[in-house]
Amino acid sequence: MAEALFAQFLTGFSIVAILLIISLGLAVIFGVMRVINMAHGDFIMVGAYVAFVMQEYFKLNLFWGIPAAFLVLAGIGMTVEWGLIRQLYGRPLETLLATWGVSVVLQQGIRLIFGPELRYVRAPQLLDGDFAVPGSNLPFPYFRLFIIILALGLLLLTYWILYRTDVGMRVRAVNQNRPMAEVLGIDTRRIDRFVFAFGSGLAGVAGTILAPIKTVSPGMGFPYAVDSYMVIVLGGVGRLVGTVAGASVIGESETVLAFLYNNVIAKLLVFTLIVLVIRVFPQGLFTLQRR
Amino acid sequence: MASNILEIRDLVNVASGHTIIDHLGLEIEEGELRVLVGPNGAGKTTLIDVITGRFKPTSGQIMFRGRSIGGRPRHEIYAAGISRKFQVPTVYDNLTVFENMSVGLRGHRKVFSSLTYRITSKAAAQIEEVLARINLLARAGDEAHTLSHGEKQWLEIGMVLASDPQLFLLDEPTTGMTRDETTKTAELIRDIARRRTVMVVEHDMSFVRRIAHKITVMHQGKKLTEGSVREVENHPRVAEVYLGRQKISEAT
Amino acid sequence: MSLGLPRRYLALAVLVIGVLFVFPFYAGDFRMNQLGLFLCFVMFALSLDLIWGFTGILSLGNAVYFGGGAYFVALSLKLKYAATNPARYGSGIPDFMEWNGLTAVPVWMRPLENIWFAAPAGILAMGLLAFVFGFITFKRHIYGVYCAVITLAESLIFEELIIEKQAYTGGFNGITDYGSYSSNINFYWVILAVTVVFFWLARRITTSHFGMILQSIRENELRSEFFGFEVANYKIFVFTVAAMMSAVAGGLYAALNGIISHQEIGPLLSVEGVIWVAVGGRGTLIGAFVGTILIKGAESLLSEQFAWMWGLLVGLIFILVIVLMPDGIVGTLLRRARRRRALAAGRAPAYEPRATGAEDTPTA
Numbered sequence: 001m002a003e004a005l006f007a008q009f010l011t012g013f014s015i016v017a018i019l020l021i022i023s024l025g026l027a028v029i030f031g032v033m034r035v036i037n038m039a040h041g042d043f044i045m046v047g048a049y050v051a052f053v054m055q056e057y058f059k060l061n062l063f064w065g066i067p068a069a070f071l072v073l074a075g076i077g078m079t080v081e082w083g084l085i086r087q088l089y090g091r092p093l094e095t096l097l098a099t100w101g102v103s104v105v106l107q108q109g110i111r112l113i114f115g116p117e118l119r120y121v122r123a124p125q126l127l128d129g130d131f132a133v134p135g136s137n138l139p140f141p142y143f144r145l146f147i148i149i150l151a152l153g154l155l156l157l158t159y160w161i162l163y164r165t166d167v168g169m170r171v172r173a174v175n176q177n178r179p180m181a182e183v184l185g186i187d188t189r190r191i192d193r194f195v196f197a198f199g200s201g202l203a204g205v206a207g208t209i210l211a212p213i214k215t216v217s218p219g220m221g222f223p224y225a226v227d228s229y230m231v232i233v234l235g236g237v238g239r240l241v242g243t244v245a246g247a248s249v250i251g252e253s254e255t256v257l258a259f260l261y262n263n264v265i266a267k268l269l270v271f272t273l274i275v276l277v278i279r280v281f282p283q284g285l286f287t288l289q290r291r
Numbered sequence: 292m293a294s295n296i297l298e299i300r301d302l303v304n305v306a307s308g309h310t311i312i313d314h315l316g317l318e319i320e321e322g323e324l325r326v327l328v329g330p331n332g333a334g335k336t337t338l339i340d341v342i343t344g345r346f347k348p349t350s351g352q353i354m355f356r357g358r359s360i361g362g363r364p365r366h367e368i369y370a371a372g373i374s375r376k377f378q379v380p381t382v383y384d385n386l387t388v389f390e391n392m393s394v395g396l397r398g399h400r401k402v403f404s405s406l407t408y409r410i411t412s413k414a415a416a417q418i419e420e421v422l423a424r425i426n427l428l429a430r431a432g433d434e435a436h437t438l439s440h441g442e443k444q445w446l447e448i449g450m451v452l453a454s455d456p457q458l459f460l461l462d463e464p465t466t467g468m469t470r471d472e473t474t475k476t477a478e479l480i481r482d483i484a485r486r487r488t489v490m491v492v493e494h495d496m497s498f499v500r501r502i503a504h505k506i507t508v509m510h511q512g513k514k515l516t517e518g519s520v521r522e523v524e525n526h527p528r529v530a531e532v533y534l535g536r537q538k539i540s541e542a543t
Numbered sequence: 544m545s546l547g548l549p550r551r552y553l554a555l556a557v558l559v560i561g562v563l564f565v566f567p568f569y570a571g572d573f574r575m576n577q578l579g580l581f582l583c584f585v586m587f588a589l590s591l592d593l594i595w596g597f598t599g600i601l602s603l604g605n606a607v608y609f610g611g612g613a614y615f616v617a618l619s620l621k622l623k624y625a626a627t628n629p630a631r632y633g634s635g636i637p638d639f640m641e642w643n644g645l646t647a648v649p650v651w652m653r654p655l656e657n658i659w660f661a662a663p664a665g666i667l668a669m670g671l672l673a674f675v676f677g678f679i680t681f682k683r684h685i686y687g688v689y690c691a692v693i694t695l696a697e698s699l700i701f702e703e704l705i706i707e708k709q710a711y712t713g714g715f716n717g718i719t720d721y722g723s724y725s726s727n728i729n730f731y732w733v734i735l736a737v738t739v740v741f742f743w744l745a746r747r748i749t750t751s752h753f754g755m756i757l758q759s760i761r762e763n764e765l766r767s768e769f770f771g772f773e774v775a776n777y778k779i780f781v782f783t784v785a786a787m788m789s790a791v792a793g794g795l796y797a798a799l800n801g802i803i804s805h806q807e808i809g810p811l812l813s814v815e816g817v818i819w820v821a822v823g824g825r826g827t828l829i830g831a832f833v834g835t836i837l838i839k840g841a842e843s844l845l846s847e848q849f850a851w852m853w854g855l856l857v858g859l860i861f862i863l864v865i866v867l868m869p870d871g872i873v874g875t876l877l878r879r880a881r882r883r884r885a886l887a888a889g890r891a892p893a894y895e896p897r898a899t900g901a902e903d904t905p906t907a
């Protein structure tokens with residue numbers, strides 16, 4: 001039993017990694033723009049379809065799919081930001097609803113183009129198979145290891161962009177004090193567009209990673225969207241450590257609880273946990289205080 | 292000698308690691324018109340926030356008429372008789388001026404009592420009386436978002452008046468007002484202070500001079516000094532704190 | 544008993560009710576059933592208008608209460624049907640129970656066999672659920688986007704829970720084949736009557752002092768807090784009332800439709816309800832009726848021909864409404880009428896905020 005539990009714990013790491021990848025984009029967007037993108041799940045879904053297209057029509061494997069998805073979704077994100085988000089500036093609930101409309105449009109659009117059938121995307125051959133976890137006999141799929149590495153990589157990339165580049169500094173300025181940033185001459189509209197594009201791109205990458213694990217279909221994105229919202233609600237806003245914390249707590253708890261009980265009970269318990277934590281920390285565990 | 296309506300002893304408020312109110316002591320007599328001044332960040336608005344229950348004090352005591360109100364829930368503090376006007380005109384944009392006022396009316400705060408309440412003609416007359424005082428009677432049926440900035444400030448003052456407070460806290464009531472509006476507001480506040488205790492937070496020294504009897508100067512969460520307008524203006528530290536180390540004579 | 548409505552609106556309301564009343568005679572059974580179901584959705588939308596349009600609580604999970612009420616009624620009817628139809632149900636228990644290895648109706652489910660217990664129980668249960676949820680959420684000043692997202696998650700979880708507990712709920716396929724009141728004109732009139740009563744009730748609430756306080760909470764929650772109102776209590780109250788209304792609507796829906804599944808409980812219906820209110824006009828009550836009938840009606844007429852693109856169209860319409868007409872159809876009409884009156888009285892209308900609600904008010 002203990003060994004099985006340990007195995008679950010390890011699997012949990014990859015779940016945490018997945019949660020991190022799907023939430024990172026949204027966390028950055030929400031942190032800076034205080035906008036919840038209801039189409040986030042569908043951005044993920046489109047990313048998965050990009051991987052599918054790359055595989056079927058261009059005969060290129062997932063390693064090509066990842067940057068392709070990033071670019072495609074960054075483009076879609078920029079369009080949505082320019083055409084929609086900007087029109088509803090300062091009205092977060094309206095924006096939330098409008099992005100729901102985008103979600104519907106994307107889902108229906110994909111359904112029209114590709115049909116409602118399930119699609120399958122293969123993991124690259126390089127990553128097939130398992131390896132033995134050092135110190136035990138447990139098999140661990142290479143692909144899941146790849147996910148973990150990718151998650152860490154994206155986290156580091158985001159961190160680097162935010163803290164080591166000029167653009168990132170401006171993003172952080174807007175994050176902490178938007179009016180002040182504007183007064184200092186930062187083009188906050190440009191920053192918003194950049195942030196939204198970057199976050200959407202990350203969602204696309206998440207989609208390509210998920211494609212081999214879950215089957216690809218027009219409606220696949222929604223549960224991931226809700227998962228990412230929960231990560232942000234729990235972890236807090238405006239700080240990367242919050243997103244990591246949220247993903248870790250939710251990912252591990254869900255995996256272990258799912259093993260002990262079942263999937264749905266696990267979700268219910270984790271949800272209850274989140275609501276209870278929110279009572280004590282209404283803005284999440286690690287939220288940046290804005291002036 | 293009038294008793295103290297508000298007594299604050301050794302009040303401390305710490306938020307996000309910053310000490311915003313630093314062992315502050317303050318006493319306001321019944322019926323006073325006190326003005327609270329101080330540079331930005333001195334903690335004036337936070338003081339009002341703590342008094343009205345928006346934040347809990349980290350330590351210290353706030354006594355209202357001998358009753359401790361520090362840390363009590365907001366609706367209790369309101370019920371005790373303390374009402375505030377926010378710095379930014381905070382009215383209900385999509386409700387009419389009259390409706391705005393009736394929200395302020397004292398009483399019927401609980402869910403079930405407001406379900407059965409119907410506004411009485413006496414209450415309506417009260418509202419109209421206040422509206423006349425703040426010159427908004429003609430606009431009673433207009434939605435609040437159609438009011439000018441200054442009118443919104445007055446509407447909010449009116450709403451607070453309708454709640455018949457014993458301690459009226461105003462936070463920079465003349466922000467964004469024209470000179471004429473400021474004059475009118477000074478009159479209004481003096482009038483209000485005739486029958487209630489009023490504490491005004493203000494920046495505009497010319498306005499302060501028109502209404503103040505006693506001024507309290509705050510700086511970095513502490514009370515710097517207290518006194519009449521002249522005493523405060525001549526206090527060397529006050530000028531320093533507001534304008535920097537330069538002496539005023541040198542500046543002019 | 545004053546209805547608080549200007550003469551002309553009252554006449555219009557009577558006209559509409561009259562039309563709805565005689566509708567079955569001219570439109571036939573199929574359309575009558577459809578309209579009956581739509582009216583259930585109208586009641587659901589009405590409850591959403593109360594919490595969102597008037598109080599500013601955006602809940603993306605209120606279908607939980609609609610579906611909850613529906614499941615109580617459907618289960619009850621199914622238990623009765625299975626017990627009294629030995630030809631179809633030899634063992635006397637519902638099919639999904641049998642398929643999951645149950646040999647008898649569980650003891651705790653027995654009371655549901657009586658519809659006169661099950662229906663009120665469902666309403667009270669949903670009220671209690673809403674009360675608890677409201678207590679947890681609103682007492683801690685969780686509102687705005689956070690509230691929306693949490694209610695969404697709640698809806699998803701309940702949907703999955705219902706699917707999972709298939710022995711008791713029929714799982715993914717839901718509860719079917721329990722006899723229904725479809726094609727029953729008297730039942731249609733019952734639904735119509737309840738709808739009218741709910742509108743009357745909603746009107747009483749929103750035109751009262753309580754209703755005005757609700758709107759003040761929507762406009763500026765913080766300001767109302769500092770006027771001595773325990774905002775959380777108001778929110779909890781209206782949220783609970785809305786949930787019970789939804790439960791009634793859901794129960795009637797179940798009785799009429801003959802089929803209930805997780806779809807009536809999940810985020811899809813929850814958000815659809817919000818869309819109906821947004822398009823019709825939030826904060827207007829009648830907007831709930833207009834929006835629901837318009838969208839559902841168009842869907843049934845158009846999707847028969849344009850099934851493939853109907854979903855896409857709804858999404859686009861919704862985006863357009865939110866961006867260009869945030870007050871919805873009825874809201875925009877009312878606003879124009881007000882402007883005309885103000886202009887006629889010689890006052891130029893000043894800056895008007897577009898939507899009828901303030902957004903997240905800063906807490907710190």
